[in-house]
């Protein structure tokens with residue numbers, strides 16, 4: 001069963017992918033959603049809209065949703081979320097059982113929402129985790145107000161930090177220098193994602209993996225390439241799991257961002273599942289306050305296929321075996337960490353120590369599901 005530990009239970013069958021669409025108040029989430037819902041491939045999208053305040057209006061502003069839009073009860077999604085969101089998703093699962101051709105869910109959060117409790121609900125609630133899988137977190141940042149929002153609002157920084165895709169809106173209203181400064185700041189908070197400007201070009205908010213269980217090699221290739229961007233920010237290449245101990249801490253010039261940082265680690269030789277899983281579980285159990293999100297594609301000892309893992313604070317989704325390594329991508333593990341007040345060296349040293357001490361084992365999903373031996 002998902003939601004307990006990294007070694008617990010097999011994944012659900014054919015779960016509906018869920019995209020979390022965040023961004024601060026007025027950033028342009030609804031505008032983007034309206035545009036996306038008209039795009040090919042977005043048919044069968046159920047939209048959950050959450051609002052802050054007495055009267056919800058956004059669901060009226062989201063066009064072309066018909067019966068598929070569900071307005072979550074007024075109230076801050078991150079505060080009152082667990083029951084409401086789980087119930088709303090349960091309703092969607094019921095509709096699918098009744099034969100409605102729903103293919104994905106988009107949750108548009110209130111601008112004030114902290115995305116983490118929402119992610120936790122998706123993964124920790126057993127019934128929810130059976131029917132749904134997190135596809136990705138998409139965060140919209142307003143090019144005009146983004147900097148000021150990040151200065152003032154810690155939740156906006158968290159929205160950027162945990163994002164799988166960063167989309168900058170209102171670039172048409174911002175001057176180029178300001179836009180550049182904003183992009184640099186976003187890269188500082190989350191160097192594992194390349195911010196994209198929202199312009200007339202087609203944009204996708206789906207298949208962001210690894211949580212999406214990418215079935216297409218192209219998705220996996222793009223994810224690995226983008227996550228590797230984290231190396232620009234003082235990362236280094238790990239020759240092997242217990243290799244180089246050298247490291248640099250991310251130096252963030254923005255004081256309001258400085259508690260949260262994201263980086264990617266890369267390992268060229270196959271990792272021992274037991275050592276890595278034990279370390280990650282221990283980390284999540286003891287420092288769930290500091291571990292906002294972990295995601296990765298792994299090359300594991302004794303396993304020919306890539307394995308996707310992802311966790312939010314102390315909650316882990318069951319590891320997923322992906323179809324194959326794309327031909328043109330070097331086989332290597334990429335692990336992305338989004339941390340608060342936890343030095344990168346703690347992660348690097350912990351992984352190195354646990355992997356060095358691990359007895360070589362063969363990873364299989366069944367073995368991971370049974371908790372190891």
Ligand SMILES: Nc1nc2c(ncn2[C@@H]2O[C@H](COP(=O)(O)OP(=O)(O)OP(=O)(O)O)[C@@H](O)[C@H]2O)c(=O)[nH]1
Nearest residue numbers: 024025026027028029030031032111169170171173
């Ligand atoms: N010029 C310009 N205006 C935009 C752009 N994106 C959104 N807007 C405008 O910004 C305003 C807010 O956009 P919404 O899509 O309602 O923003 P939101 O994030 O859903 O807002 P809340 O639900 O209040 O958090 C609207 O007036 C949009 O027309 C953009 O790229 N350029």
